[in-house]
Amino acid sequence: MVYYLGIDAGGSHCRSRLIDASGTVIGSGKTGPANARVGLEILHATLLDAIGQAIAEAGLDPASVATIRAGMGIAGISRPGVRERLESLAFPFASVAYETDAAIANIGAHGGRDGATLVIGTGSIAQVRVNGRDFAIGGYGFPISDEGSGAALGLSAMRHALRALDGRTTRTPLSTAVSERFGHDTARAIAWMDEATPKDYAQLAPIVMDHAEADDSIARSIVEDAALHVERFIETVFAKGAPACALAGGLSLRMRPWLRARTVARLSEPMGDPLDGALLLAGFVRE
Template sequence: MSYFLGIDAGGSNCRARLIDADGVVIGTGQGGPANARIGIEPLHAALRDVADQAVAAAGLSAAEMATIRAGMGIAGISRPGVRAALADLAFPFADVVYATDALVANLGAHGGADGAILIIGTGSIAQVRAAGRDFTIGGYGFPISDEGSGAALGLSAVRHALRALDGRTQATPLSQAVTERFGHDTAQVIAWMDGAGAGDYGKLAPLVMDHAEADDAIARSIVEDAVLHIERFIETIFERGATRCTLMGGLAPRMRPWLRARTVDRLRPPLGDALDGALALAGYRAPSVS
């Protein structure tokens, strides 16, 4: 009997799914953050933890565990030195294959075939597989990249709020909602900015969307600018050879209604999730239906 283990390790959580040769799920695991930024040793511990949970749930013996072929999608694996460090990690499996979390998400979304995903969350990045070649578009990090993302929305909202406090632009419900969080005090905003990162700005994205949907003129302009970037992302995905595209990420459902109808018509629903992609990376192929 052969077994396949898929792991999706991201900045928020780490998940594992263990299946048998017929594709039946026999064990799962769940843990906390497990991206490359937490360090190789903590990452190894997090991966082993969710894998051990899945193996224990399946009731596999040590001999059976040694036959497992594993595929692991890990956020931040592209950072210098990470792949080399991962190669030295010990797992009690027959084989382990590593990839980025975006790559396994893309494999899952398109059943292992060619296609692309555009992830719109705190950041933004496209993962593409065209003619069997995998590559990314964007995703270079905030604030230089991440166009159309939650962090970009939040940054634009804070800029608008500071201008409104200065009197350089008309205050709107959005600017007032942002500055209210800081007692309408510029000094407090600046102090917050000193330590704020993409995630902090991204937390303001729902506020921007709420006010845009309530017809705040500035909020609408911020969202409409983000939409231009998202639509250009999608155009580029197809220009570079993708035949299928799926919109994903926490902000995607709220952005989708703002896209042009012709853009939405080009999008396709995902066929599976990132764990399906990780299992495909491990070498699992679903039996063909005759």
């Protein structure tokens, strides 16, 4: 018996899915952020935690674990030297294949065939496969990139809240909701900023979306600007020759209504999720 393990490790969480040779899910796990930027030791520990949960749920013994073929999609591994360092990590499996989290999302969305996937979550990136060639658009990291993402929405909300506290702009329900988190105290907000991660900024995104949907003028402008970036991503992937484009990521469903109808009409529904893509990367082929 051979088993397959898929890992989706991103800026907000790390998920695992373990299946048998027939494709039946026998175990799963979920832990915290697993972006390569957290450091190799922390990343390794987070991966092992998610993997351990899936193996424990499946009840596999060490001999069975040794047959596992794993596919891991990890955010941030395109940075120089990261993939090589990952390949030095110890896992008790028959094989391990690595890709970015965006790559496994695209593999899952199109079943390994040509197409593009725009991932809108903590960050943003478009992953494209055209004539079997894979490449990415954007996704260079927060704050210089990740346009239209949860982290970008959160950063804009923080800027609005601080300007409102200063009196440089009109207070709105959004600015009040954000500044309440810091007791309406600029010094506390700055102290938070000194330690804040992209995930921390992205946790403000639902507040922005809620207030935009409630017609807060500043929240609407923030989301409308994000939608323009999303539409530009989509236009670019089609211009690069992608035959189809799907949306993925935790923010994609809430962002979709803010896109123009003609843009939405060009989108395709994903065939599978990133963990399906990770399992295909591992070598699983459904009979």
